[in-house]
Amino acid sequence: MLENSVRKHIEQLHQKKFRKEFGEFLVEGVKGVEEALASDMDVVAVVVDGTRREEPPFAAFIQLVEKAGVEIFFAGRKDIAYIKTTETFPGVLAVVAMKDTSFQAVRGSGPFVCLDGVNDPGNLGTIIRTADWFGVSTILLGQGSVDMYNEKVVRSTMGSFFRTTICKVSNLADSLEKFISEGYSVYAFTMEGLPAADLRVKRTDKVIFLFGSESHGISSELQRLCTASYTIERKGQAESLNVGVAVGIALSHITD
The missing domain is CATH 3.40.1280.10 (SPOUT methyltransferase, trefoil knot domain)
Incomplete structure (x- = not known):
């Protein structure tokens, strides 16, 4: 399960005012998070559906995140209901720092x-x-x-x-x-x-x-x-x- 502070922070990032306040936004899905990891943006943390961590695609993804040195959390079903941004959670979510684009x-x-x-x-x-x-x-x-x-x-x-x-x-x-x-x-x-x-x-x-x-x-x-x-x-x-x-x-x- 996620710590309450982590879950609350992710929930707040669903709203524009908090994204602006914290300078962070959310990315869902393995492909999106992999692209974020490969970019020049800073991936702050990654959340993975704990019930799927042993599945081959997710196991390989977890290794990629760990290799990148990014903090990783595992969420339970109740956590996912609060943090997901889509009707069907794709199993992966990341918190990414906004890039300063002047x-x-x-x-x-x-x-x-x-x-x-x-x-x-x-x-x-x-x-x-x-x-x-x-x-x-x-x-x-x-x-x-x-x-x-x-x-x-x-x-x-x-x-x-x-x-x-x-x-x-x-x-x-x-x-x-x-x-x-x-x-x-x-x-x-x-x-x-x-x-x-x-x-x-x-x-x-x-x-x-x-x-x-x-x-x-x-x-x-x-x-x-x-x-x-x-x-x-x-x-x-x-x-x-x-x-x-x-x-x-x-x-x-x-x-x-």
Whole structure:
């Protein structure tokens, strides 16, 4: 069984205010925790379902955690009911320290993604995973965006979270103006614009791909800063395109 203090601390990390206070967040699942261990983030502790510790996949995982020198706890069924972030606990959970991702971290990194008010955790997770697929390692989040450390965000990235630099800024317009002054172009993806099929971007180009939420789009303040606007041609009758899908289509235009 877990000590009450450990269980309480993990429970608190389910809430954004405590994640911010302690500078820690949760990761569930063997793959996610393995990615965290392999990254430059600090894994503070790992919790394993005590009833599964002898099963081959978990036994090998426990050896990996011990080799990394990370403190490991074994939880009983009652503990799991309190600490799990999903309906079905995958058997493994880790407490990970947040990485200090300052605004400076995104400079000079080639094309990257910028999100204005994307507040759905599933969408952000999909965008992070999609960016990783296309070799884009930086994402800039504006005000109104979902907490990047939300459990659903981290879980839905399938490990890509730990290979991506994600920076949240308080004033997205100011940040974009700084990038523009350094030679970046800002391409907005909207319902009206140039055909996205004509877009050509090289991996070394200083380009920012800007997307808004499906409900509100990109703010007028940010649109005024854009170099150009592009639209993904609609063939059918759907009212809008999921922002995660739109990001994938846009990033597919990056060439080596």
